[in-house]
Amino acid sequence: MGKIDNKCDQQTEVTNHSEDIELLRQKNDDLQARYTALFRLNQLSQECDELNHFYAQVHRTIASLMTAENLFIVLYDQTFSLLEFVYYIDEVDECPEGKIDFADYEGSFTSLVIESKQPLLVTPEIDQQLQDNALVKEFGVRGTDWLGVPLLHNDLVIGVIAVQSYSESVRYQEADLKLLTFAAQHVVGAMVRLQDQQRLKNAVNARTKELMAQIREREKAEVLQESLYKISELSTDVNLDINTFYSSVHDIIGKLINAKNFFIAKYNIEEELLEFCYYVDQKKDDLIEEFKPRKLSNRFSELVLRNRKTVLLSYEDMLELYKQGKTQKPHKNIYSWLGVPLIYSDKLLGVMVIQSYESKTMYTEGDAELLNFVSNHVSAAIKRRELADFERRSHELLEQQVKLRTLALEDEITQRKQAEKLLKHTAAHDSLTGLPNRTVFIDLLSHAIASRKRNTDFSFAVLFLDLDRFKVVNDSLGHHAGDTLLKIIATELQSIVREKDTVARLGGDEFVILIEDIDTQGEAFDVADRITEFLSQPFTIEDQLVYTGTSIGILFDDDRYDSADLMLRDADTAMYHAKDSGKGRYEVFDASMHKKVQHALSMEADIREAISKQEFIPYFQPILRLDNEELRGFEALARWQSDKRGFVYPNDFIPLAEETALIQAIDMQIIEKACQQVRTWQLDLGCSELYVSCNLFSQQFFSSNLPNQIKRILQRSGLAPKNLRIELTERALLENTEIVLTNMQALKEMGVKLLLDDFGTGYSSLSYLHRFPLDVLKIDRSFISNVHEHDNHRAIIKTIVDLATNLQMATVGEGIENLADAELLQQMDCMYGQGYYFAKPMSAVQASAYIQEKIQSNSILK
Template identity: 35%
Template sequence: MKNETTLTEKDLCEEIKDLKVRNAELEKAARRFTAAKKLQNALFRIVDIANSTADLYEFYCELHNIVSELTSAKNFFIALYHQDVNGLSFPYYEDDEDNEQGKDEPLHNKEKIHSAEKYQASPTMQVITQGKLLHLNAQQIAQMGGKGRNAEDWIGVPLIQGDKVLGALVVQSYAPGFSYSKRDENLLTYVSQHIATGLSRKQSAEALKDAHKKLQQNNLELENRVQERTNELNQINLMLANEVKVRRTSEKIQKALFKITDLVSTATSLNDLFEGVHRTISELMYAENAFIAIVSKDKDALEFPYFADQHDARPGIIQLDSENDSEPSSLTVKVFQTGEPILFERSKDKKREVLGPEPISWLGVPLKDQAATFGVIVVQSYDKNHIHSNQNLSVLITIAKQVATAILRKKDADALKQAHENLERRVKERTSVLEKTIVKRRKIEKQLEHESLHDALTQLPNRKYLTEQLKIVLEGELTESSCDIALLFLDLDRFKIINDSLGHHIGDLFLVEVAKRLTSCMRDNDVVVRLGGDEFCILMSDVRSEKVAIRLAERVLNQLRSPVEVEQHSLITSASIGVRLAKVGKDNAVQVIGDADSAMYQAKHDGKNRYCLFDANIKKIVSKRLQLEQDLRNAIGTDQLSLYYQPILELFTNSIVGLEALIRWEHPTEGFISPVEFIPIAEETGLIQEVGEKVVEMACQSLHEFSQISATESLYVNVNISAIQILSRTSDESIRKLIAKYKIDPSKLNAEITESILVEDFKAAIQFVQELKTIGMKVFLDDFGTGYSSLSYLHQFPFDLIKLDQSFIQSTSENNSNITLIESIGFLATNLGMDIVVEGIETEAQMMLAQNLNCRFGQGYLFAKPMPKHQLIKFVQEYATSTSFIN
């Protein structure tokens, strides 16, 4: 009996021992499962906090908590690398031991971006630059010369999104003898990948945090329940069984997610996809009755592409009333509009209305594309034995994310497939005409190539063609000739006036006719190019001497002298031509074009309607002129520009009746610059408009001052108005405003215009004269008789006075025919009610001749030279008591 008892106790001991071993194994398995569950929960939480945290700093705090649950991470910080500024910031920094940092260091300034060079030697920067995990002990940290108190053990893990390093995650411990394990390294490496993804999403989707607040709350509740089960697991075997069940559920969910992913590629249609999703959900919960609602393309209604219900047929559509703020009539509509899931139980809420027959239990979850809801997935039960729970809600929320992704991918895949099918169909349909299409395409390509190298208006080669052709020619082998090619750079002298006065249409037709004339001047191998606007180039090959290029330049100038007839307009033009000779193998294209341009600029400055050969001095001269242009721009509006005044006398009474205002420029470093030098520059660049306005304003200001002085109060002032000012159509209004501003008598301000504007734009000139007349001003015809047949204009223009060019009076001693001409002009002017001012009187004899020819007024050096305002006032005051005409 004793032996039997002993054997029984031994057996019991063995059984107890086996039970303990089994229990230990179960506990070990539970711990592994707990660790795996913690990691899984951590990854879920990283995803959740990326969507639910209020701001980035809260996100970082939550990351700290998550990492702390996985490993020792009391001392934890995140460093972000800003590649655009090569900077480093520490948006989250928790370190209880490192208290030696300054106020600008990471511990105290979480928003500052520091220069990455400052941390170049730090372990953190090495993790970022190398993109690899770095694990250091206290000795290794000390060798790197770190600041503050060195940790006992340190791990840094890069945060990598795609191929970009966002920053680094660092944990460290100051506990003596503490060391992170290989498991910690693997754990942090694994977690860092998800943190990087979450960080990237959080940075781009922080504005959506309110929409995800509810989801964060639900996930937090789920996490708490999982944590409660984990705590109970260590106490009783029953909890182990429950956790195993949870684990199996999680595995089912994971398998379900994989299945839904696979359906994207295996399903033949969206309906097959929906059926597969329905089957997959049925493996996780009761889902005999399910449907999917998708918003229509116009966003006005919900459609039901999939509907499986034992008591109801597929409905039509549900209209969405976006203007109605009342409670949605349907739970499906509410889920769609709020973007929030709903778990409904009829016994708890009998007022709610659902789609179709009344179910006992109803569960709906939104389908989202990022933050935008595009549909709803619903499962419902009519059986009281199948009531959906919060656990079913959590599962469906998780599944819904994958379902939404699958639907979107399937739609994209179907669209791509349809596009491929359509493409194949179109290819087949067009196979029969492929050869014709290729021929047409080749023609188009040739046309495009032609258009890229030719000017659309004139069909001449363009600047690109010239540059490429010139480059090819000049890069050839060096020859023995002194020059091989010549480039003529042409700029039309009067095109701007034609274009501004007659319009762009006439201007374009004019350019076409000019192009034809240039082409007619060429040799067989020469090329005419239009650079743009009114600029052309002629590329000459096989040029043995400069005479060849000069002959062509003279031929072009001669060809352009005759008027160009365009739509009943007879247009006169000329050209300024720069000639640059070039040698193959020595010069380059850009330099040659630039030099030819400089020579053209010099030709224009020398008087237009001529050519100029480029030489070493041209560039210096043009450069100086360009500098003068810039200085003139700066001078406008300053006291560098001033007016000098030359008196105009009544020849029979010897009294001063008026003044001509002449502009002068006193350069701060170059001194006095003659108008002969800077006025042409102003006209070429368009600055003459501003200079002219400046002259009128200074004249008005002087007239206001003259009106306060008895000796000058009766004098008038003449100002010269350029052709460009007249063509601008705005000068008359500007003059009107200045007269009002300085409160002067408009009859004391006279405008002098030259004969050239009468030829350039007759209509603009007469309109300008009439406008000035309405203001109350007088208009003088300046430089009369300098090259145009002007007598006919005197009948058509309401001039008040003619200013006879000084060449007439100064050449009378040599040419008696001029005396007869002056008499004729005087007779005609008298009949038209006009007076004459004789310019350039320098001798007593010339003055007496003017009086004998019945010319009433005169001006010239005999009486006075142009003088500044203060001298002029003094001169007029003294002249009143003087009997001499000599200045």
């Protein structure tokens, strides 16, 4: 019996040993399968070109480890609280489309995984428990088992991968949960790499398109620049025959536009005569008869001369003008006609015309704009050629005179007198323009004051001129171009005034004029009007059109003046008043201007005192989602509650505060008070996601201490960095870029979001959008105001929204004042907006009531 028992025990041990071996083999197979799957997942980012292919490969790999007929991958954007189902295979439900607000999915199994950062296995029993505790809601068709795990990157949830069964035959266990968690850990790395590759590819493609467009525009500009340079060269060759000159101009224009039929006609203003100095035509049989000089009539060239504007006509347009009695009947073989005036220094020189006898050649508005641009340079070339011919004839005449007077000029006494005269002139006149200098002008003005004292009927006026945009000319074209412009203006100013009046240059771009012996003040106004009109016209400097203008201060004689310096000071004050009032105008000095200066000094002192008293307070304007008007945050705007002045609006103190650099202290006051207020709302009203957006003057970003200032404000207020947004303008990005970039990166690392304010009105360059860590673009109100009435504004806004989307930035539309604009912005995928249509800036008390209304209507992100 003992032997039999012993044999049974041995057989049992063999059986158990076999089972152990089979179990180990099965575990080894499972482990091998896991490593094979891991290896496959690590290969996917190198093998897949697109994320869509990658997600499908992930599905197949997971399906090789477990039953996964129904699988989806959803990405989570924590910054904007958005969900996007990027992969979705389900035998029952359809894939949710587009990006979805996370708040709309609260109570789903997916939201539980995201919020907990933990894997979740939901069986029917667990599902019932969650429903009983009101932790979940119904989303789609309920299956049997649901299994989801978070996709974690740097301890942040960036998405969820989930599988689901609709059959009792397919049930998930803890082993499946561990297996899917294991797979998800290795999916994230490959997925992030592919996402980065896709973003880089998108950025490269966008930049490539931009560069190709720049290259094409640069090629066009180079051809045009070369043509203009050749035209300029022709005008300087005095030995070139005049007919060859015009023929060469024709050849150059022909390279820019189809100009087979071309003529230039000069306008003789004294005789009202049109003289054809050059013409080429394919269809005219008798060119001499057709292009002989003629009195002005009702032809199409005269239409250009009378309007002093470019005229672009089709045959139908020409026939309509004929029917209206404005022109003679056109030739039937003309398909397209384009004429531009030749104007130099506001003087009409003639007309330049091209015309087409072929239906395939029809001139466009672009051709008209190009020919009109070229005409300015042709006009300048013709005028320079005429001046060169005149100078050549004058030079020849001068040579004859020099020969006749050689003996006299060699006389030593004459030479000494001329030298003395030159020295006196140099001492009394500006070396650049030849105008009297400040010393001479002060003497003449003192003499006028004395004459007024002796004779009260004697009246005079002083005009103080300062050129607008003169610095732009110097900076862009160089000081030589600026000097040329000053000499042209000096000459023209002398021609505008009477011989007995004096034009002087004080220095830089400042001129003064003494108008003596006037009968009425209107005479001074007339001179100022003519000067303003003259300087509003463009100048051609070194083949470039230059635009300037002037601000003029006018001062009339008054018995209270004894000092020329005092009169000059008050005229200068009037000039600055004109410049502050909009430039391109003149202002007459009065006592109120002194008061304005005194007011500015008083205002500056009060601002400094207000800063020390903490009188500046934030007003809050809501920022809402455009699709449902859900409140997301506020922009804090500076207001001044002054003990002395009462409530002061920003337009009354901000310009002066910026000019005196006091705005920096005001900005910090507003940020700190706004942060404190928002923190109070969060605690009292339970709206923890509410944020505030504050403006910073551009020079704030030039200080390396800025991040520490913001950090201390957040610490004192208790507001989380994610609830603060800083707005800056493009100007800050264009100056001291290294320190600005360093400060922005420090704020980003802190958790503060950065907004670019007034985007679209400045340089709007892609280069700094790529370089600087911006989160949001704020579209300037100038594009949004009544955008539904402006197609070009819509195109600009759509471009900005698409650009921001490609760069993973959000967009906020400013200045929305009506429903139509709000709806149109939403249709163009602009997500957020603010403006008077929703709410005006309001005090903290008013804003509290506004928030409570939003809470009651469930229209606020909590």
